[in-house]
Amino acid sequence: MALYRDEAVVLRTQKLGEADRIVTLLTRHHGRVRAVAKGVRRTSSRFGSRVEPFMHVDLQLAEGRTLDVITQVETLDAYAGRLGNDYGAYTCGTSMLESADRLVGEDGHPAAQQYLLLVGALRALADRRHPSGLILDSFLLRSLAIAGYAPSFDACARCGVAGPHRAFNPGAGGMLCSDCRLPGSANPAPDTVALLGFLLSGSWPQAEASGDRARREASGLVAAYLQWHLERGLRSLDYVDR
Ligand SMILES: [Zn+2]
Numbered sequence: 001m002a003l004y005r006d007e008a009v010v011l012r013t014q015k016l017g018e019a020d021r022i023v024t025l026l027t028r029h030h031g032r033v034r035a036v037a038k039g040v041r042r043t044s045s046r047f048g049s050r051v052e053p054f055m056h057v058d059l060q061l062a063e064g065r066t067l068d069v070i071t072q073v074e075t076l077d078a079y080a081g082r083l084g085n086d087y088g089a090y091t092c093g094t095s096m097l098e099s100a101d102r103l104v105g106e107d108g109h110p111a112a113q114q115y116l117l118l119v120g121a122l123r124a125l126a127d128r129r130h131p132s133g134l135i136l137d138s139f140l141l142r143s144l145a146i147a148g149y150a151p152s153f154d155a156c157a158r159c160g161v162a163g164p165h166r167a168f169n170p171g172a173g174g175m176l177c178s179d180c181r182l183p184g185s186a187n188p189a190p191d192t193v194a195l196l197g198f199l200l201s202g203s204w205p206q207a208e209a210s211g212d213r214a215r216r217e218a219s220g221l222v223a224a225y226l227q228w229h230l231e232r233g234l235r236s237l238d239y240v241d242r
Contacts, residue, residue, distance in 0.1 A: 001062040006030055007076065009118055010055045011101045015041070023051045023070065024101060025059075026118060031111040032104045035061055035068040047073040053097055054080035056119060082126035089125050092136040094236045096121055099140055102230050103147045113146045133215060134207055136240065137222045138199040145200065149173075149229045153197040156180055164193060168221055170228035186224075192217040 008025035011032075016022045019041045025033045040048035050057055050073040060072040083090045100118050104111045121139040125132060141151065150173075154163040157173035158180040165175040167185035175193065176185060188196075192214045198207040199218065210218075223237055 001064070003060055003062050003071065004030070005058070005060050006033075007056075007058050007115075008033070009097070009100075009115070009122065010051055010053050010057065011097045012053055013037075013051065021051065022067065026100050026104060026111065026115050028112055028115045029110060031109040032101070032107050033061070033068060034107060035070050036064070037070045037073075050075050052080060054078070054083070054093060054122070056122070077123070077126075079122045079126050086128075086132075088240075089128070089132040091236065091239045092132040093122060093125050095136055095234055095240055096125075096139050098234050098236045099143060099226065099230075102234070103143050105147075114143060117142055117146065130204055130208060131215075133219060133240070134199065134210075137219055138202060138207070140222050140226055141196070141200045142202070144226065144229060147229075149225075151196070151200065151225055153193055153200060164190060166190075168193070170221075170225040174225075186221065188217055188221060189214060192221070196221065 006027040006029050008027040011024045011026055013021045013023050016036060019039050021037045021040050023035050023037050025035060027033050037051045039045050040051055055075065056077040056079060058074045058076055059070055061068040062071050083093050096118060100114060104114050121135055124130060124135050152174035156165055156175060156177035158176060161177050163175055165177050166187055167176040167181040168188050169176055169182050169185040172182055176182060195207060195210045195214045195218045
């Protein structure tokens with residue numbers, strides 16, 4: 001059996017048979033990988049606790065016919081433990097794992113940018129570097145952009161005329177000018193639109209200067225934009241306190 005090493009974040013796990021788990025990983029070099037962790041539900045397991053959601057690990061896998069098998073795991077960082085006491089940060093992190101699982105394409109296709117974005121966002125969340133909700137929304141916008149759904153918060157998403165514009169339409173790709181405006185578009189406040197731009201570009205000092213109202217409105221628009229581009233919405237986003 002061919003062996004390979006990689007770094008990964010554990011996105012989710014599911015039970016398999018009596019004692020095993022199927023672990024969904026976002027790896028640095030092999031994209032999303034679903035692998036079997038044998039015997040990890042036994043209390044005697046050597047690495048059961050290292051293949052839980054939020055674990056950042058270095059691991060060795062053996063190529064299998066259908067699923068690869070995890071043969072070694074070393075912990076790089078344990079984000080669940082560092083988020084554990086902060087419910088708000090924890091639910092934001094859960095939404096990141098779920099959206100990474102959904103936005104990274106087929107298994108095995110390299111997704112290094114998504115991997116680095118996720119690790120950076122989890123670290124920022126665990127270090128309490130910025131307010132949790134802003135880290136989540138920035139992560140979602142940038143992850144959507146990497147997946148090919150970059151929203152436009154300045155120029156009109158349809159004709160490209162320079163902004164700022166008043167109408168937001170998820171299906172059209174972001175802000176629309178008065179000529180391109182579609183029925184059913186939202187009319188967010190100008191400071192909300194500015195905040196969305198700061199979150200997409202990672203302009204943290206400007207993003208942190210935003211008010212609560214702009215943050216709440218921006219979160220709603222990010223969620224709407226994400227829902228539009230995923231077939232089903234994110235369940236975990238319902239638990240995020242906005
Ligand atoms: Zn236009």
